[in-house]
Amino acid sequence: MREKATTLYIGPQHPGITGNMMVKVQVEGDTIVRARTEVGYLHRAFEKLQERRNWLQSFTLLCRFCVPEPDPVEESYARAVELLEGREVPERAKYIRVLMLELARMGSYMLWYGGQSGSLGLYTIGQWTVGDRNYILDLFEELTGGRVYHMYIWPGGVRRDLPEGFADKVLRTMDYFEKRLKDYDDLMFENTIFQKRTQGVGVIPKEKAVEWGVVGPVLRGCGIKSDIRIDDPYEVYDKLDFIVPTHEGGDIWSRALVRRQEIRQSIRIIRQVIENMPSGEYYNRIPNPFKWTLPKGDAYARTEATRGEVAMYIVSDGSIHPRRTHFRGAAYVHGITLLEKILIGENVADISAIMNSLGVCPPEIER
């Protein structure tokens, strides 16, 4: 006898959901037969707000697109503006930006550790990683003045130079993380529960991945090597030595392995950045922000974030305000269309684990 389908509403307030959004699922027994994502709880109309703010004011809105990792959004906007205006960025600023972006990547992955393991009932790792993330936030606080919202990468460079002794602190923090990552492995990757609950779960077929618009670590977890830092290098990534890890499988497990390795690559990049950072200017000053206009035209810049590709498209009509801005984030694809597809056939208890593995950031979807 066929069981009667039941409709369940997961979210918008649910500890397993990565933010304020809802997944409406129809289940037969434990098995999902239909999934619909519902968003609309977080819309703040940032793109519209930017049209009423000048080119500098717009920059302060960007960090709120995605709280765990705001810097790639700032980076995309800054580069788009620089591209449109033809503004040069000093070499030192480029290095500092890469440092910021990689620290942000690590910080974001620390939160992911917590979310991914927490969604499977493994709470200790989350407490460790979120605690350790504070050491990265301490670095942000010292460099930018803000722990979570940095508002640091802006058109023309970065806002302030590195404070004295900062590089050493970064290196010490990296030493700490290198030792510490082993502990995470013991509790997570070596853990039978984790392995069994993630292997073969939330599978994205490799042949469909590109067609569906999958990007970032999720795509690399399908065995496809794709990373903006390599494919379309920005700042100084082309001068740095690092690899882009991939894993076949397309399930939560392979995505987790990709992220696990990327943290190690980030540490490697940060060490190189600290070593090779030139001295000099950190900021190519913009004109008076109240009168700062950009030439007519448009520009598009994209950055590799932990969620995947985040890109900013800006249109200028030559005035002090953007005529239009559009943000293209990975979470939109992963969190809405992809999630609906791959949840089918999965167990209802795995919704949260799958969502966490995709890097879904509802504030970024809705911005």
Place this chain on the structure above:
Amino acid sequence: MSFFDLNGTLKPLTALKQFGKKPHTISYPKESKEAAPRYRGLHFNDLDECIGCGNCSMICQNAAIDMIHIDGIEGKKGDSGLRPRIDNGRCCWCALCVEVCPTGSLSLTKDYLYVSEDPDSFLWTPGKDNPNGKEQISFFSTEETSLNVFNRVPMPELEGKERVKSFAEVVLGYSEAEARAEASRCISCGLCTEVCPEHMHIPEYINAIATGNDADAVRIIYDNNPLPEMCGKVCTRRCEDVCAIASRGEALAIRWLKRYATETAATAEITREIVNPEIREANGKTVGIIGAGPSGLTAAYYLALRGYDVTIYEANAKAGGATMYGIPKYRFPIDSLDKQIDYIKSIGVKILFNTKVGKDISFKEIYDKFDAVFMGVGFPDAWPLGVDGDDAKGSMQAFRFLYMINSGEKVDVGDKVVVVGGGNVAIDAARVSRRLGADVTILYRRRVKDMPADWEEIEGAEDEGVHIVPQGIPIKIHKDEKGHVKAVEYLKAKMVPDERGGRPKPVAIEGSNTVIEATSVMAAIGQMGDYSFLPEEFTDKIKIERGRFVVNEKQQTGDPKVFAGGDAVNRTADAISAIADGFRACKAIDEMLGKK
């Protein structure tokens, strides 16, 4: 993988080893975390340094900052008297307010905790509500990090050596690119508008220049100033003294930008085309104006626009008053003045030249003929030096000397000129004498920094080789056997602080007599009015006190039909104040006659 994975079951238990380790957390509130040296916490504002320009409020994209009055802080020149209040419920601590604060008074502190049940208490005025915040300042702006553009675009000028060869204009004017760059430094705070006697719409026209709309700039300027090119060249520019950017940098070149805008209209016809003024239908009322100086011309222009039949009586052959006859042509060329006069005439203002009231026509006649009378008669006479030997040949008043030069007369000053005084007239006379080929010495009784003259004029004079002798009080003019000036004798002075808090006073040092050779001596120690044209029957009502007409806030004298303005009324004695007088009088006359 077998069903039971021993390694995978035991590995997570290694977490137990963490029990023996020291915790990473601190036990709040027994210990608290010190914020980073650059932390962006709650605001602090140095209330004494703040000038209330409102820039912080303008940049705040959360609309978290409003400008409010607080007790104990009054507005003054260059200070709106307002201070920012932060709504900490809206603030996102982006610190753009700090980055654009021109004075650097606003900063963020390490203080980040605030707990209250009362939402109204989230509105707070930094500096007032956290007076101790100064010790906790963490995120602040320096000249290096500030987003204000502190350096002025330099004005191209003739070289000092070139200048003295002719009366060619010294200042060459901004190019289009230079003007745009300079205009784009403005932060539109409007402190300048407040202090301008005429309250010109400065941020608006600067913005028009910055955005490439020069014609708009001209229209905005003509809204309340019919002689902008004059102001663009010779204004005393109090606006620049209070420019917010000047608190840590160089003031906006407001005067030069006005000059740039008005020069884009090359002729009176083009000006007329751009400004395209709305001239009201004639209302049949008439206004007589005595004196075609800045105040008279202003009143005439705006009255004519309002449909009045305006006639100006001018004693000289040209209009402009002191700006025509007092200011040398290398500062304000005659064609620049003519262009503006032609434009004013083109909208219907009648000017009767060479018509001196009291001689060619009586005041009574004018009074009876017109519905209202405006007197902008200026200060045509100069004070004599009043020392022994003042009557020598070659001893003259600088103002008179400038009048003769500007009228095209030839004046023989010899080869050694001594100018006594420290105001703009003294500098003008000195620089003109240099152009006539003389060696020039300025004798001033106070220090150079006390000189009331424009600093750019003083610098210009020095560049041209004028020698300035400060702290010298002339006591005698020596004559030769023909009764001609031979030398000037002066006493050196020391500066004595004023007990009443005024500026220090020069006191002559006995026995410090010094003699400078001279062929001419020019006194530039002030001018005075000539009110002989006013018949006695009027002086009961039209009162004159301390050499000036007494008027109310509408520029109205004791006789309700008679208005006055310009140097003969206000002590600042500059063109822009005269223009403001004329504009005020126009409004008052319109109000008075419009009701009838």
